[in-house]
Amino acid sequence: MTDAVKRDRGLLKIDDQECKGCGLCVEACPPRVIALGEHLNHYGYRTAVYAGTGCTGCGICFMACPEPGAITVMRAVANRAAAAAIMSTGQEGSPSCASN
Amino acid sequence: MRKQLMKGNEAIVKSAILAGCRAFYGYPITPASEIAEAAAEYMPRAGGVFLQAESEVAAVNMLYGGASAGVRCMTASSGPGISLMQEGISYMAGAELPCVIADITRGGPGLGNIAAEQSDYHQVVKGGGHGNYRTIVLAPHSVQEMADLTALAFELADRYRNPVVLLADGFIGQMMEPVEFPEQAIEGQTPDWAVTGTAASRPNLITSLFMDVDDLEAHVRHLEQKYRCAEHLEARAEEWQAEGAEIVLVGYGIVGRILKAVTAEARAEGINVGVLRPITLYPFPVSHFKRLALRARVFVVVEMSNGQMLEDVRLALDGTRPVEFFSRTGGNVPSHEQVLDLVRNLAKRYSIAPITEPAINIDEERMANV
Amino acid sequence: MSSEQFSEYTVVHGRAKSFYERYDRKPELQHQTHFCPGCGHGIVHKLLARAIDELGIQDRTILVGPVGCSVFTYYYFDVGNVQAAHGRCPAVATAMKRSRPAGIVIGYQGDGDLSAIGSAEILHAANRGENITIIFVNNAIYSMTGGQAAPTTLLGQTSTTTPEGRSATTEGYPLHVSELLATLQGPVYIERVGLGDNKQIAQANRAIHRAVENQVKGLGFSLIEVLSPCPTIWKMSAVDSQHWVRDVMEKTYPLGVFCDRTKEAQPRRLPPEPPSLEAIPAILDIVNDDSAEASSAANKATKPIDLHVRVAGFGGQGVLLLGEVLAEAGLEAGLEVSWLPSYGPEMRSGTSNCHVRLSDETIDSPLVTAPNILVAMNEPSLRKFDKSVRPGGWIIYNGETFPTDCVRNDVHVLALPFTQIAHELGSARAGNMVMLGALLEVANGLPQSSIDAALRRLVRNTKWFELDELALSRGRELFRESFQEV
Numbered sequence: 031m032t033d034a035v036k037r038d039r040g041l042l043k044i045d046d047q048e049c050k051g052c053g054l055c056v057e058a059c060p061p062r063v064i065a066l067g068e069h070l071n072h073y074g075y076r077t078a079v080y081a082g083t084g085c086t087g088c089g090i091c092f093m094a095c096p097e098p099g100a101i102t103v104m105r106a107v108a109n110r111a112a113a114a115a116i117m118s119t120g121q122e123g124s125p126s127c128a129s130n
Numbered sequence: 131m132r133k134q135l136m137k138g139n140e141a142i143v144k145s146a147i148l149a150g151c152r153a154f155y156g157y158p159i160t161p162a163s164e165i166a167e168a169a170a171e172y173m174p175r176a177g178g179v180f181l182q183a184e185s186e187v188a189a190v191n192m193l194y195g196g197a198s199a200g201v202r203c204m205t206a207s208s209g210p211g212i213s214l215m216q217e218g219i220s221y222m223a224g225a226e227l228p229c230v231i232a233d234i235t236r237g238g239p240g241l242g243n244i245a246a247e248q249s250d251y252h253q254v255v256k257g258g259g260h261g262n263y264r265t266i267v268l269a270p271h272s273v274q275e276m277a278d279l280t281a282l283a284f285e286l287a288d289r290y291r292n293p294v295v296l297l298a299d300g301f302i303g304q305m306m307e308p309v310e311f312p313e314q315a316i317e318g319q320t321p322d323w324a325v326t327g328t329a330a331s332r333p334n335l336i337t338s339l340f341m342d343v344d345d346l347e348a349h350v351r352h353l354e355q356k357y358r359c360a361e362h363l364e365a366r367a368e369e370w371q372a373e374g375a376e377i378v379l380v381g382y383g384i385v386g387r388i389l390k391a392v393t394a395e396a397r398a399e400g401i402n403v404g405v406l407r408p409i410t411l412y413p414f415p416v417s418h419f420k421r422l423a424l425r426a427r428v429f430v431v432v433e434m435s436n437g438q439m440l441e442d443v444r445l446a447l448d449g450t451r452p453v454e455f456f457s458r459t460g461g462n463v464p465s466h467e468q469v470l471d472l473v474r475n476l477a478k479r480y481s482i483a484p485i486t487e488p489a490i491n492i493d494e495e496r497m498a499n500v
Numbered sequence: 501m502s503s504e505q506f507s508e509y510t511v512v513h514g515r516a517k518s519f520y521e522r523y524d525r526k527p528e529l530q531h532q533t534h535f536c537p538g539c540g541h542g543i544v545h546k547l548l549a550r551a552i553d554e555l556g557i558q559d560r561t562i563l564v565g566p567v568g569c570s571v572f573t574y575y576y577f578d579v580g581n582v583q584a585a586h587g588r589c590p591a592v593a594t595a596m597k598r599s600r601p602a603g604i605v606i607g608y609q610g611d612g613d614l615s616a617i618g619s620a621e622i623l624h625a626a627n628r629g630e631n632i633t634i635i636f637v638n639n640a641i642y643s644m645t646g647g648q649a650a651p652t653t654l655l656g657q658t659s660t661t662t663p664e665g666r667s668a669t670t671e672g673y674p675l676h677v678s679e680l681l682a683t684l685q686g687p688v689y690i691e692r693v694g695l696g697d698n699k700q701i702a703q704a705n706r707a708i709h710r711a712v713e714n715q716v717k718g719l720g721f722s723l724i725e726v727l728s729p730c731p732t733i734w735k736m737s738a739v740d741s742q743h744w745v746r747d748v749m750e751k752t753y754p755l756g757v758f759c760d761r762t763k764e765a766q767p768r769r770l771p772p773e774p775p776s777l778e779a780i781p782a783i784l785d786i787v788n789d790d791s792a793e794a795s796s797a798a799n800k801a802t803k804p805i806d807l808h809v810r811v812a813g814f815g816g817q818g819v820l821l822l823g824e825v826l827a828e829a830g831l832e833a834g835l836e837v838s839w840l841p842s843y844g845p846e847m848r849s850g851t852s853n854c855h856v857r858l859s860d861e862t863i864d865s866p867l868v869t870a871p872n873i874l875v876a877m878n879e880p881s882l883r884k885f886d887k888s889v890r891p892g893g894w895i896i897y898n899g900e901t902f903p904t905d906c907v908r909n910d911v912h913v914l915a916l917p918f919t920q921i922a923h924e925l926g927s928a929r930a931g932n933m934v935m936l937g938a939l940l941e942v943a944n945g946l947p948q949s950s951i952d953a954a955l956r957r958l959v960r961n962t963k964w965f966e967l968d969e970l971a972l973s974r975g976r977e978l979f980r981e982s983f984q985e986v
């Protein structure tokens with residue numbers, strides 16, 4: 031197996047300006063790869079921070095988060111064509127809850 | 131079109147539909163129920179919506195919804211029902227939504243009775259709801275005016291984006307007189323601010339909420355400006371033998387009719403008397419009062435209330451002329467004999483000189499272009 | 501770190517298209533919502549926006565916002581927005597859907613808004629089965645106003661207005677809206693969901709999607725009650741309040757589907773095209789010039805007329821119809837007319853009366869306080885109005901003998917047993933028309949053709965029409981017989 035196979039299926043982006051640090055995503059995340067950061071943001075919140083690895087792209091944190099765009103969940107695709115296919119059909123449906 | 135004998139309450143509905151009204155929401159109350167009944171009969175046939183709401187509170191909020199959707203819509207009620215609608219009327223004025231509300235006034239306060247009074251004047255003319263708003267108020271005195279002023283009410287409601295009240299009483303609602311309608315029905319235009327569930331209207335918002343203090347003040351000033359504009363352009367009154375009259379009788383609605391009959395008799399006795407009948411109660415036709423005050427010695431307000439319009443007459447005259455008042459309430463009607471006696475006494479008290487030549491009648495009806 | 505195989509990441513969960521990118525309507529902090537950290541409203545907003553996206557109805561959606569913490573739905577949702585008064589959302593939504601059936605009308609309400617002040621509106625909208633969708637956010641408290649009790653507040657739960665905890669004896673029991681509304685026949689779909697953990701949120705997501713989809717399919721009224729955390733007012737952390745929904749609230753408010761008629765429900769069709777504008781006058785029964793009924797010159801009055809008529813009797817004697825035929829005939833004859841039924845204080849104890857005016861000139865007052873003709877159909881009516889008759893006027897009285905104490909030497913009297921006469925003609929009910937016949941002789945000037953036209957318009961039944969015509973001419977005859985010498 032190469033390095034590439036170990037690469038995470040998912041990727042998280044957290045907007046630390048929109049996040050209010052409620053911690054619901056931390057609680058919701060099945061692989062437990064989100065935590066509240068040590069630093070306060072501009073508005074005085076300890077915002078959520080992605081650990082950087084381990085995201086499965088399940089989207090459960092997104093559903094638990096009360097802010098429309100604080101969390102963006104991405105999923106890895108094999109190639110550009112597959113990416114385009116996913117983009118054209120819109121979002122991938124509801125996140126699975128099997129892992130919870 | 132041939133004139134048809136028709137009740138005032140029915141004329142309202144037919145005129146409304148001809149004027150493009152396509153939704154009626156109401157709750158039964160005597161003496162306004164016939165309007166809902168006529169709407170139930172005709173509105174669906176005309177492709178419109180009729181719905182008997184669970185209360186006047188719901189009905190007025192249905193108007194809010196219908197108007198938000200850009201549909202010409204109306205309701206009809208009376209005293210207690212109008213009281214319940216006040217919150218919604220305030221919201222509609224705040225959100226700048228047009229609608230027409232027919233108030234066929236009954237006796238009050240409380241349950242009062244179902245006879246005709248004019249005691250809703252304060253609550254509709256002064257605005258019974260909260261906030262800095264006004265409603266335009268039209269006061270028909272005949273079945274023809276029930277029809278004409280209903281059409282005008284829709285026009286003004288749209289022009290000013292504000293609720294318009296048609297303030298009438300049970301007499302005019304129940305009465306049958308010949309009425310003539312316009313030949314052509316009008317189609318209500320969907321305003322570009324309406325929320326209609328389409329791509330084009332997606333950016334639109336209907337709200338009366340302005341969280342920021344300066345935003346709300348600016349909104350209030352904007353509303354105020356509309357009202358000033360209406361005061362300049364929309365005040366209407368009928369002057370009946372009033373030119374040069376030394377006694378001016380003032381009354382609206384059915385009282386206006388009685389005052390005309392009194393005037394005819396009093397003038398036959400040589401008393402120089404005329405009638406000033408406000409057609410718009412808000413905006414109040416102040417300029418008519420000011421002009422007639424140049425000649426008149428005394429104004430006599432006759433009302434089927436304990437003096438609600440009286441206050442506006444006093445404000446209009448601003449102390450320049452004495453104002454006498456005759457009132458009946460509870461459903462009693464000022465009898466033509468009682469008012470005639472009062473006129474005779476005033477003629478004596480004010481030493482009014484007898485008429486020498488017949489008065490000329492100018493500006494008799496400002497209704498020609500309605 | 502790049503790889504040939506996983507060269508791309510693509511967004512699978514991000515800001516819904518139905519949300520604005522930036523909240524321009526919000527006065528400040530336009531990049532985030534006004535909700536407190538951990539607020540359930542935010543989550544419900546996201547689930548709803550997602551459903552709108554998934555169903556592809558953003559352009560058709562009309563969102564009716566409430567009064568409460570979620571009053572600013574229009575800050576966030578890029579759809580048609582209407583802000584309603586506290587509790588009245590279902591009434592507003594009803595009218596919007598009725599007038600714009602192609603729109604998708606969604607109401608969003610809190611538990612104070614829906615279950616307290618707006619309890620009547622939601623009940624009736626549900627009962628009418630309005631084809632709308634209601635999202636009902638139950639956080640067991642009034643949040644926006646600072647934590648007062650709601651009808652949904654749990655027993656024992658403290659609030660600023662139940663400082664010792666809600667007690668059933670003073671505040672009653674928690675109101676189960678979904679269960680209550682599910683007893684009605686109107687709704688097609690009612691479900692209670694929660695935001696208590698990931699599983700609950702996933703179910704909430706499905707339920708909200710379904711509730712909106714039902715409307716898109718035209719199935720009817722759907723309501724989703726969402727048990728929703730309010731960390732600020734509950735004074736708990738976001739996570740604790742989430743758990744409180746699951747561990748405590750859910751015990752009082754069990755989750756589940758309370759009503760599902762989506763299988764049986766018939767999809768509603770859009771209403772038919774409205775009639776053309778040209779068709780409207782006819783729909784309103786407004787007669788146009790071409791009508792055969794238009795008055796002809798032959799019907800015009802033959803001499804000046806100024807009638808002030810009062811007709812009085814018991815209800816059922818045909819008082820109002822007599823007046824109406826007279827007024828209609830006057831109109832036919834080209835006169836000014838008015839007809840006013842007894843109204844208000846006059847309308848007591850089953851008596852009935854009306855005022856009729858006919859004149860060549862504009863009618864000032866339609867009220868007849870001093871009639872020149874009184875038609876009294878019984879003695880009480882006579883006694884009520886006899887003094888008001890003008891000197892020189894007429895009293896037409898339905899009675900064999902005129903009461904002696906009512907006799908005045910300045911008025912004319914025709915007293916006959918009109919009801920009896922009508923009875924002999926065929927029906928006592930035509931008594932009013934015999935009296936009208938006599939009245940027409942008094943009034944003298946209305947051509948018979950104008951009366952015929954009026955009667956034809958008002959009395960559609962041929963049998964009655966013929967009897968009435970007979971009665972009218974009998975009345976005329978009786979008058980002439982009685983006053984041959986006059």
Ligand SMILES: Cc1ncc(C[n+]2csc(CCOP(=O)(O)OP(=O)(O)O)c2C)c(N)n1
Pocket residue numbers: 567568569570586609610611612613614639641642643644645650
């Ligand atoms: C007629 C009226 N009464 C009272 C209020 C004040 N008020 C605003 S929001 C609210 C309660 C809202 O509670 P809820 O519906 O539960 O929504 P939440 O804030 O909890 O989301 C009240 C009483 C009002 N705006 N209008």
